[in-house]
Amino acid sequence: MREKLQDDVKAAMKAGDKARLTTLRMIGAAIKDKDIAARGGAADGHISDADIQDLLVKLIKSREDSAKLYDDGGRPELADKERAEIAVIRAYLPKPMDPAEVEAAVKAVVAELGASGMKDMGRVMAALKERYSGRMDMGKAGGTVKAALAG
Template identity: 45%
Template sequence: MSAPSLKETLAGAVKEAMRNKDKDRLVTLRMAQAAIKQIEIDERRDLSDDEVLKVLDKMLKQRRDAASQYDDAGRQELADKERAEMVIIEEFMPAALTDDELDGLIREAISTADAQGMQDMGKVMNALRPQVTGRVDMGHLSQKVRAALAG
């Protein structure tokens, strides 16, 4: 039997949260399910695990940005809530890449894309995107690629 899909894993986690009466976790997981379902309805198709990862990655980015804005506004309780949601969503993401792994992938992508400088940054990012989705913050990746191409 094959491993359960990411959507099935998410559904199982929702059931477990309901059984455990873990309201905060349940709300966050249902929010993730709703975001996935909305895209499936809009596009009239089932999402693959990679596409589900992209949805979850987008949710993480939204929460990271919101937490930062709440911190700037002095709303610590709301920032903490966003961070708690991030922890729950991150459970369903693949393991994050270390800096060494990321540097290796960047070097490989630069040589594969035959990148000569900053004008080839798009080629390098497009080569890296499928390998790193959900495993690294894209802003961090962009900075590292920019530094590698400049240096």
């Protein structure tokens, strides 16, 4: 993923695409910050691709929140800028799961773990995050997990 990001930075520079270049550099800086924080750990100063995907999901969430605030504040040009950044970041994530896929994945994990009540929600959510990081919105999956464990 790091190599693709570097290649895309070079391509954006050659194409003169300043908006895309700025977003790609921001992603690179966020990854570098995480790498620095990981120094001294088992990862030898480099976070994994799964950690990068988690980081990208957080960057998207932050931009979605900002876009909503800009819309509410009557600043559509800034909201559009945030949405353009979201589009660039999403290109580095796997295709998101649709609601039917999320429900099927939740049912499969619940059955596999033998989860039977709300006390097992943490285990189920941890397994889902491990398997579907970057593809599943964990905030929305929480409601599906609750429904599966309650019924």
